[in-house]
Amino acid sequence: MNKTVNQKAWLFVIPVFALVAFNAIIPLMTVVNYAFQETFGSNVFTWEGTRWFQQILTSDRFHDALGRQFLFTFIILIIQIPLGIFIALTMPKEGLGVPVCLVLMSMPLLIPWNVVGAMWNIFALPDIGFLGHSLNDLGFDYNFTQQPGDAWFTTVLMDVWHWTSLVVLLAYAGLRSIQPAYYQAAEIDGASRWAIFRFIELPKMKKVLTIAILLRFMDSFMIYTEPFVLTGGGPGNATAFLSIDLVKMALGQFDLGPAAAMSLIYFLIVLLVCWVFYNLMMRNEAQS
Amino acid sequence: MSKITLENLSHSYLKTQNIDADWALRNINIDWKDGGAYALLGPSGCGKTTLLNIISGLLTPTKGKVLFNDEDVTDKNPVERNIAQIFQFPVIYDTMTVYDNLAFPLKNRGISETEIKSKVEEMAEMLELTSTLHNRASGLTADGKQKISLGRGLVRSDVNVIMFDEPLTVIDPHLKWVLRSKLKELHQRISRTMIYVTHDQTEALTFADQVVVMHEGQIVQTGTPVELFEKPKHTFVGHFIGSPGMNILPCKIQNGKAMVNGNVIETENDFKNKNFTKTEIGVRPEFIKFDSSGLPVKINKVSNTGRYNVVDTECEGGKLKILSPVTSKIPSGSAFVKFDKKRTFAYGDSWIIE
Numbered sequence: 001m002n003k004t005v006n007q008k009a010w011l012f013v014i015p016v017f018a019l020v021a022f023n024a025i026i027p028l029m030t031v032v033n034y035a036f037q038e039t040f041g042s043n044v045f046t047w048e049g050t051r052w053f054q055q056i057l058t059s060d061r062f063h064d065a066l067g068r069q070f071l072f073t074f075i076i077l078i079i080q081i082p083l084g085i086f087i088a089l090t091m092p093k094e095g096l097g098v099p100v101c102l103v104l105m106s107m108p109l110l111i112p113w114n115v116v117g118a119m120w121n122i123f124a125l126p127d128i129g130f131l132g133h134s135l136n137d138l139g140f141d142y143n144f145t146q147q148p149g150d151a152w153f154t155t156v157l158m159d160v161w162h163w164t165s166l167v168v169l170l171a172y173a174g175l176r177s178i179q180p181a182y183y184q185a186a187e188i189d190g191a192s193r194w195a196i197f198r199f200i201e202l203p204k205m206k207k208v209l210t211i212a213i214l215l216r217f218m219d220s221f222m223i224y225t226e227p228f229v230l231t232g233g234g235p236g237n238a239t240a241f242l243s244i245d246l247v248k249m250a251l252g253q254f255d256l257g258p259a260a261a262m263s264l265i266y267f268l269i270v271l272l273v274c275w276v277f278y279n280l281m282m283r284n285e286a287q288s
Numbered sequence: 289m290s291k292i293t294l295e296n297l298s299h300s301y302l303k304t305q306n307i308d309a310d311w312a313l314r315n316i317n318i319d320w321k322d323g324g325a326y327a328l329l330g331p332s333g334c335g336k337t338t339l340l341n342i343i344s345g346l347l348t349p350t351k352g353k354v355l356f357n358d359e360d361v362t363d364k365n366p367v368e369r370n371i372a373q374i375f376q377f378p379v380i381y382d383t384m385t386v387y388d389n390l391a392f393p394l395k396n397r398g399i400s401e402t403e404i405k406s407k408v409e410e411m412a413e414m415l416e417l418t419s420t421l422h423n424r425a426s427g428l429t430a431d432g433k434q435k436i437s438l439g440r441g442l443v444r445s446d447v448n449v450i451m452f453d454e455p456l457t458v459i460d461p462h463l464k465w466v467l468r469s470k471l472k473e474l475h476q477r478i479s480r481t482m483i484y485v486t487h488d489q490t491e492a493l494t495f496a497d498q499v500v501v502m503h504e505g506q507i508v509q510t511g512t513p514v515e516l517f518e519k520p521k522h523t524f525v526g527h528f529i530g531s532p533g534m535n536i537l538p539c540k541i542q543n544g545k546a547m548v549n550g551n552v553i554e555t556e557n558d559f560k561n562k563n564f565t566k567t568e569i570g571v572r573p574e575f576i577k578f579d580s581s582g583l584p585v586k587i588n589k590v591s592n593t594g595r596y597n598v599v600d601t602e603c604e605g606g607k608l609k610i611l612s613p614v615t616s617k618i619p620s621g622s623a624f625v626k627f628d629k630k631r632t633f634a635y636g637d638s639w640i641i642e
Contacts, residue, residue: 182379184341184366184373187365187366189392189393189396189440191392199383199384200381203383
């Protein structure tokens with residue numbers, strides 16, 4: 001039987017292609033365009049080759065921002081993942097407590113990001129904020145607008161408050177999918193609470209935790225709004241993470257070329273880390 | 289190893305109980321000998337898994353007692369009761385090797401490495417798992433996984449009782465047969481008390497010495513497979529066991545005789561001084577023969593199943609199935625049938641009249 005060749009079917013792809021072109025390809029190509037050229041406005045461009053890339057890759061400012069970014073992401077992952085699992089384990093499994101807990105858990109996720117930043121800014125102000133004032137009353141010399149350590153502490157605390165719920169909800173879903181027979185078998189096998197967690201709960205949560213880690217990595221690595229509202233990247237450059245630094249360079253200094261090159265490097269780092277992480281998890285899966 | 293006694297056991301999943309249907313189990317009394325092979329047989333929702341979980345200690349009964357060797361264990365947990373249970377679908381520890389899975393219950397009880405090694409290897413040998421002993425358990429097929437579950441239950445040599453909760457549900461039919469013979473063989477070899485829960489009569493009848501038939505939270509009959517077949521004490525046992533099941537016809541008791549539409553049905557039941565709201569006659573398809581006189585029936589359909597013909601007939605009281613050897617001739621249209629007197633029973637309110 002001969003297959004009918006019908007090229008008209010391609011027409012169906014056009015809307016999707018147009019959509020993707022407008023929201024991804026064209027903006028990205030614009031960035032690429034800026035990354036290799038110099039412009040002084042009036043639509044006049046001069047070719048610069050890899051100059052902006054070399055400049056970014058050798059600049060201390062970029063190295064510092066990248067370092068801060070990795071440190072921040074590492075800290076929040078190491079807090080949020082175990083904390084999220086712990087909260088999910090202690091949440092009720094049946095009864096009225098379930099919807100109550102789920103709603104309470106979802107609340108931080110529903111608040112717009114700039115509102116989260118503004119809330120924490122006021123909450124942490126040393127003179128009038130509840131957190132800042134209380135800490136000072138307790139004898140801590142706390143001022144997130146002046147001291148880099150305090151700024152970091154507040155930013156991390158805010159992110160933990162805002163995003164741990166996501167890990168909780170994913171982990172809880174993973175836990176709920178475990179058949180009761182597993183717990184019964186473990187009880188009969190005489191397994192300790194730790195052994196139940198280690199050999200039943202953790203392996204069964206592996207897939208959702210992979211997703212949780214990936215999502216939290218990407219979101220925290222690209223964090224912008226909350227620290228922008230909370231600290232504005234300060235004091236000095238203490239909390240100027242990659243996005244904040246990028247916006248400063250592009251819109252503050254109007255260095256479009258280097259900013260475009262930095263965007264591309266930034267994008268490739270996120271892509272690379274996700275790819276490596278995903279492949280590691282999948283290879284592990286294939287072995288089992 | 290131990291004998292198991294259940295005394296006046298009742299269980300309900302509800303906080304308050306008003307009607308019989310609120311109870312998942314009603315007034316269960318069982319006496320099981322040490323080293324026996326028993327089966328709990330019944331349809332889904334009859335309470336057999338509830339009963340099993342009460343014996344293993346995963347559930348505490350609302351009323352009544354569980355005794356192991358005459359010692360009250362009602363309030364003890366599964367570890368204290370020292371039992372093993374195998375579940376409906378394979379429960380394995382995914383991240384462990386087959387070896388570690390089998391060793392897990394032993395390790396948790398602080399047994400020495402050398403003893404664990406010898407026991408696990410012996411068990412792997414018995415279940416034919418030796419070649420995959422050091423592979424990840426999650427890579428095995430469903431029956432391989434279920435073998436691991438079995439192995440984890442059997443590896444402890446001191447357990448009081450081993451319980452199986454429909455363990456062959458997820459296994460392919462041809463492997464079911466293999467695993468079932470394996471179980472039977474294991475029971476003979478280690479002679480420990482075993483309780484097997486199933487809704488499949490073939491599994492129950494081939495595995496157990498004594499079968500307990502359950503219906504709506506009650507035990508309707510306990511007996512050997514032969515007893516259940518030849519003399520069902522309840523109409524439920526009659527039609528649940530056997531293929532096709534027992535024929536049940538409504539009847540009237542007049543002058544000490546059972547009558548179906550004016551035809552006397554000969555039985556050995558004693559009807560003296562008994563009153564029932566509902567009376568029925570039960571006879572298995574195997575024990576009905578075509579004759580020149582007797583109960584008139586109309587023949588509807590004949591299906592050849594190989595060794596037997598299943599004859600669907602109708603009489604005024606209801607439908608009758610008859611098993612007739614393929615060698616014998618089947619009349620067409622209308623015919624008369626006679627029931628084997630020794631194998632025909634009258635039931636009052638669903639229970640046999642004795």
